[in-house]
Amino acid sequence: MKYCPKCSAALVHKRIDGRERLCCSDTACGYVFWNNPVPVVAIVAETADGIVLAHPKLAPAGIFSVITGFLESGETPEHAAIRELKEELGLDAEAVAFIGVYAFEKANQVVMAYHIKTSGDIKLNEELDEYRVVAHEQLYRWTETGKFEVGEWLKRLNVFE
Ligand SMILES: [Zn+2]
Structure with missing residues (x-):
């Protein structure tokens, strides 16, 4: 970003609240x-x-992860999770449990993770091209997920012991 979205003047670096900001x-x-x-x-x-892990079409080959998505305005995080589950995997939510909140600094995101027991048949949307269903005891060896919420949830299942 080089120009101000409000007035189109050039943006400059300034130090505010102890950090460099574009102003x-x-x-x-x-x-x-x-x-x-x-x-x-x-x-x-x-x-x-x-557990369903999916491969986004745009991701490097062999990278599978849990489903993620953005919230729509006016939507609670839990409703967003249920909606994304239906949109991306075609599955219905039967029971929803909150796992935790995680800072994903690399992507400048805050991740709110949910465990959802599902029903129905998997039908991938156009953003995904492949999926795996991985048993709990296999999942902890599945390093490609690269997802902290999976690790946290597995810890609670005590599969590491
Ligand atoms: Zn401006």
């Missing part, structure tokens, strides 16, 4: 790009056979 060069405008993290929901979707 409008026109002090009368006063725009500051705070770059606050974006909230995201992550879903550990459980079927009768195990």
Whole structure:
């Protein structure tokens, strides 16, 4: 980002609250790009056979992870998780449990993770092209998920012991 979205003047670096920020060069405008993290929901979707990990079309080959998605305005995180589950995997939510909140600094996101017991048949949407259903006891060896919420949830199942 090079120009102010409010007044189109050039953006400059300024130190505010102890951090470098991109700010409008026109002090009368006063725009500051705070770059606050974006909230995201992550879903550990459980079927009768195990946890569903999916491969997004745009991701590198062989990378599978839990489903994630952005919230719509006016939507609770739990409803977003249930909606994403239906949209991306075609599954219905039968029981929903909150896992935790995680800072995903690399992507500038805050991840709110849910464990959802599901029903129905998996039907991938157009963003996904492949999936695996992994049993709990296999999942902890599945390093490619790269997802902290899976690790946290598995810890509670005590599969590491
Ligand atoms: Zn401006």
